[in-house]
Amino acid sequence: MRILIIGATGTLGRAVTALFADHHEVLRAGRSSGELKVDAKDPASVQAMFEQAGPLDAVVMTAGGVHVGPLGEMTPTQVQLGLGDKLMGQVNVVLAGQRYLRDGGSFTLTSGIVAQQPIRQGVAMMTTNRAIEGFVQSAAFELPRGQRINVVSPSVLTESWEGYGPYFAGFEPVPAARAALAYQRSVEGVENGQIYRVW
Numbered sequence: 617m618r619i620l621i622i623g624a625t626g627t628l629g630r631a632v633t634a635l636f637a638d639h640h641e642v643l644r645a646g647r648s649s650g651e652l653k654v655d656a657k658d659p660a661s662v663q664a665m666f667e668q669a670g671p672l673d674a675v676v677m678t679a680g681g682v683h684v685g686p687l688g689e690m691t692p693t694q695v696q697l698g699l700g701d702k703l704m705g706q707v708n709v710v711l712a713g714q715r716y717l718r719d720g721g722s723f724t725l726t727s728g729i730v731a732q733q734p735i736r737q738g739v740a741m742m743t744t745n746r747a748i749e750g751f752v753q754s755a756a757f758e759l760p761r762g763q764r765i766n767v768v769s770p771s772v773l774t775e776s777w778e779g780y781g782p783y784f785a786g787f788e789p790v791p792a793a794r795a796a797l798a799y800q801r802s803v804e805g806v807e808n809g810q811i812y813r814v815w
Contacts, residue, residue: 623679656705756809
């Protein structure tokens with residue numbers, strides 16, 4: 617398979633890339649690194665990335681930022697960070713990518729445990745992640761030519777615990793390599809419209 621991984625140099629993206637690289641052709645994309653450069657918030661940049669990439673069998677998205685902070689101090693701009701970056705970045709990839717994905721190809725997006733399990737100061741995060749999951753569950757019915765779409769919802773990663781652990785009191789972190797297996801299930805499997813919860 618030819619697999620495009622957007623966010624390939626991030627903590628999760630590196631684990632996903634390592635899993636696929638031995639037995640697939642992997643193209644890496646990111647804002648500032650990888651064979652292809654892309655700003656997923658910009659539809660024109662996403663379109664240019666796909667034109668450079670050529671035909672693909674799978675697209676995996678592990679990139680996207682979101683605001684964490686107390687509701688009482690939150691601004692619309694801070695909420696828009698996740699909606700514009702993590703949500704619309706992934707939506708932009710699917711909207712443009714369906715024309716470059718081969719028949720029967722797959723998209724795998726990323727949400728997170730906070731879509732279902734709230735945390736303190738996580739209002740914007742939950743809003744964004746729930747929207748991603750809703751998009752996937754609905755888009756699964758409308759993608760053309762047998763294309764599939766799923767979303768991976770990992771818990772906080774073990775490798776990121778030092779920075780994010782204080783927000784996830786009582787949560788069990790998961791290694792990035794374990795989360796990566798859900799992306800393999802999505803890409804190499806047959807399911808459609810699924811939320812793979814790696815908790």
